[in-house]
Amino acid sequence: MEAKRPAIWTPGDWNAFFGFGTNILVNLLTLSGLLRFVLRMPDDLVFKRILPAAGLMMCLSTLYYAWLAYGLAKKTGRDDVCALPSGISVPHMFIVTLVIMLPIKLTTGDPIQGWEAGLTWVFIQSFVLMIGGFVAPVIRRITPRAALLGTLAGVSIAFISMRPAIDMFMTPFIGITCFAVILASWFGGVGYGGVPAGLVAIAVGTVIAWGSNLFGLNLGGMSLSALHDSVSNHAFAVPIPAVSHVFHGFRYLGVILVTAIPFGIYDLVEAMDNVVSAAVAGDNYPTTRVLTADGVVSLIGCLMGNPYINAVYIGHPGWKAMGGRIGYSAATGIVVLLMTWFGVISLLIAAIPVVAISPILLYIGMLIGSQAFQETPRRHAPAIILALTPHLAAWCKLQIDNTLGAAGVAVTPALVGKMAQTGVMYNGLGIMGGGSILAGLILGAIATFIIDRDFRQAGAFSIAGAILTFFGFMHGQAIGINQTPGVAAAYVAVAAILFACASLSGITAHEPAHETEDEEEIDVSELEGEPAAS
Numbered sequence: 001m002e003a004k005r006p007a008i009w010t011p012g013d014w015n016a017f018f019g020f021g022t023n024i025l026v027n028l029l030t031l032s033g034l035l036r037f038v039l040r041m042p043d044d045l046v047f048k049r050i051l052p053a054a055g056l057m058m059c060l061s062t063l064y065y066a067w068l069a070y071g072l073a074k075k076t077g078r079d080d081v082c083a084l085p086s087g088i089s090v091p092h093m094f095i096v097t098l099v100i101m102l103p104i105k106l107t108t109g110d111p112i113q114g115w116e117a118g119l120t121w122v123f124i125q126s127f128v129l130m131i132g133g134f135v136a137p138v139i140r141r142i143t144p145r146a147a148l149l150g151t152l153a154g155v156s157i158a159f160i161s162m163r164p165a166i167d168m169f170m171t172p173f174i175g176i177t178c179f180a181v182i183l184a185s186w187f188g189g190v191g192y193g194g195v196p197a198g199l200v201a202i203a204v205g206t207v208i209a210w211g212s213n214l215f216g217l218n219l220g221g222m223s224l225s226a227l228h229d230s231v232s233n234h235a236f237a238v239p240i241p242a243v244s245h246v247f248h249g250f251r252y253l254g255v256i257l258v259t260a261i262p263f264g265i266y267d268l269v270e271a272m273d274n275v276v277s278a279a280v281a282g283d284n285y286p287t288t289r290v291l292t293a294d295g296v297v298s299l300i301g302c303l304m305g306n307p308y309i310n311a312v313y314i315g316h317p318g319w320k321a322m323g324g325r326i327g328y329s330a331a332t333g334i335v336v337l338l339m340t341w342f343g344v345i346s347l348l349i350a351a352i353p354v355v356a357i358s359p360i361l362l363y364i365g366m367l368i369g370s371q372a373f374q375e376t377p378r379r380h381a382p383a384i385i386l387a388l389t390p391h392l393a394a395w396c397k398l399q400i401d402n403t404l405g406a407a408g409v410a411v412t413p414a415l416v417g418k419m420a421q422t423g424v425m426y427n428g429l430g431i432m433g434g435g436s437i438l439a440g441l442i443l444g445a446i447a448t449f450i451i452d453r454d455f456r457q458a459g460a461f462s463i464a465g466a467i468l469t470f471f472g473f474m475h476g477q478a479i480g481i482n483q484t485p486g487v488a489a490a491y492v493a494v495a496a497i498l499f500a501c502a503s504l505s506g507i508t509a510h511e512p513a514h515e516t517e518d519e520e521e522i523d524v525s526e527l528e529g530e531p532a533a534s
Contacts, residue, residue: 006073006081012323013331015186016082018198020319021190021332023060023364024087028340029349031088031308034097041111047343048237049305050115054088055241055340057301061086061310062333064293068285069326081283082320083329084274084290089267089311090159096121096307104252112245114333119242120249120309121256125267125309126299131266133291140272140287143441144448145280146372146380150387151440152273153372156314157388158395161365164358171355173212174220178205179359186322186363198360205356220353230350235343242305266310267294269437274312277368280375281317349391380448390474394433400426431484435474439465442474446494453507459498466491 030049035046062083069083096118140148168175178201182191185197192200209220249256271294275287288422291311298310319328339345372384400419404411411426419426432439442465449458469475469491472483482488501507 004077006070006326009327010325013325013328015196015322015332016319016324016328017401018196018361019322020085020328021335022198022202022360024332024336026354026357027088027090028345029354031093032345032349039096039101039105039114047346051345052237053239053301053306053307054302055337055384056304057297057306057310058087059333059337061297061468062329066326066330072283078438082316082324083326084285085313085315086279086306086310087313089196100256102377115307116245116249117252117256119246119302122298122302122309123246126295129295130292133288136268136272136287136291136311140276143445146383146448147387147441147444148273148276149372149376150384150444151437152277152314153369154388154391156365156442158313158391161362164361167355167358171219174205174208174353174354177357182359182363193386201359202356206352207352220355222353227350230346236341238341239304241303243303246302269441271312274314276317276516277371278435281320314368315364317371318364379451383444383447383451386447387440390436390439393429394436397433398428418517426435430477431475434476438468439473455498455502459495462495462498
């Protein structure tokens with residue numbers, strides 16, 4: 001009997017399309033702002049080289065994940081399979097801009113050389129991803145779900161939710177109003193006559209922003225002059241191969257390797273976390289194929305002129321909860337391609353207030369943060385909280401660094417001492433928040449295995465933490481030898497204690513602790529056909 005052909009488009013895809021599409025739009029608007037106002041790159045380079053190449057990369061990625069979802073739906077016979085969301089990695093957008101391209105542009109005075117260094121950075125990271133794709137399934141199999149989802153929740157709270165929440169309260173009449181539109185529909189079940197809630201929220205925010213200009217309030221910062229100026233960048237442009245520029249960037253290889261390798265590992269863990277998140281939501285995708293695809297499309301993008309890496313996004317459960325299935329991913333990619341090739345981004349920057357889009361990002365952050373607690377045993381909740389803490393430290397340090405940078409103030413020992421006197425432990429934030437993805441995963445895994453009385457596994461993850469810390473992959477600001485020796489030694493001491501507990505305590509591993517009768521556990525082995533990690 002022939003398998004049922006999955007539906008390419010369902011009514012719920014409209015919600016996910018406008019929600020995910022606005023997410024991508026926010027990222028493109030942010031990226032354009034970084035390129036134009038931070039790097040001071042010429043508009044021709046931004047709108048006619050970089051954005052068309054980025055659009056091509058994202059289109060290839062979203063089409064691939066739609067195809068992967070179609071295959072999963074056909075194989076399983078289910079009609080609720082949701083494609084993985086993907087696009088430009090937001091953390092890397094800031095890292096490659098501020099840590100790689102900006103210093104080189106300032107040193108040389110040439111934005112083209114900064115762009116070339118960014119291309120080389122992505123070139124190296126692409127291969128890290130492709131190679132790492134074969135290691136990730138092993139890591140996924142041995143790491144408890146509370147650790148994987150806990151560190152993902154930390155990303156969602158600190159780096160997905162906080163900025164849009166702050167934006168909303170800075171322009172509350174638009175932000176909070178649009179947020180109410182979103183919550184009423186996606187949590188409260190209120191319908192808007194078949195019109196997707198994301199589109200309604202953006203329309204409401206745009207009307208308020210432009211309408212406020214009639215009363216001289218200028219909410220959202222919209223202006224006719226900016227809209228008129230944006231028309232000058234409204235032109236058709238296709239990506240042009242930039243292979244020579246990629247290899248010109250190798251002159252800065254020393255600077256590039258310092259961040260390309262650790263952030264390649266960051267991508268590896270983050271993508272793995274997102275695949276686990278999708279599996280918990282019911283859609284089990286092959287980790288190796290996901291990571292390899294991210295590496296391949298990123299490589300294509302950089303060879304065509306895009307200095308930003310592709311990544312599977314946080315948010316699959318959110319788009320699935322909206323009703324997204326297969327079509328929303330493909331449709332988003334095609335629309336992004338058209339917008340970037342026809343210069344529409346410059347028009348949208350001037351027409352839509354970003355604060356009207358922020359509530360959608362906050363909604364996604366809320367869902368991902370809550371999933372860590374909802375889809376793991378309740379006794380693992382303390383481990384999830386522990387996995388959150390490195391991300392909070394990293395976020396706090398980023399705010400301090402950005403503030404000092406904006407004020408033109410350098411971080412000196414005297415300043416660090418004065419901050420400590422007011423309760424701001426700057427060095428401590430740097431140590432705890434360094435490599436936050438890996439730090440959250442390791443700490444969450446140690447705590448989870450301790451809760452389950454599996455002291456040997458907890459000790460093994462402590463040794464892994466000591467090694468990663470010793471070489472600067474976590475709890476440090478750069479890769480090297482003996483980067484944070486005190487923390488590395490502490491992990492070794494923890495491992496010794498845990499191995500002693502395993503040998504001398506007589507407590508049986510995996511013994512349920514504080515488990516209630518109505519607690520439900522989902523065994524990863526049921527989703528993956530593999531032995532459960534915990």
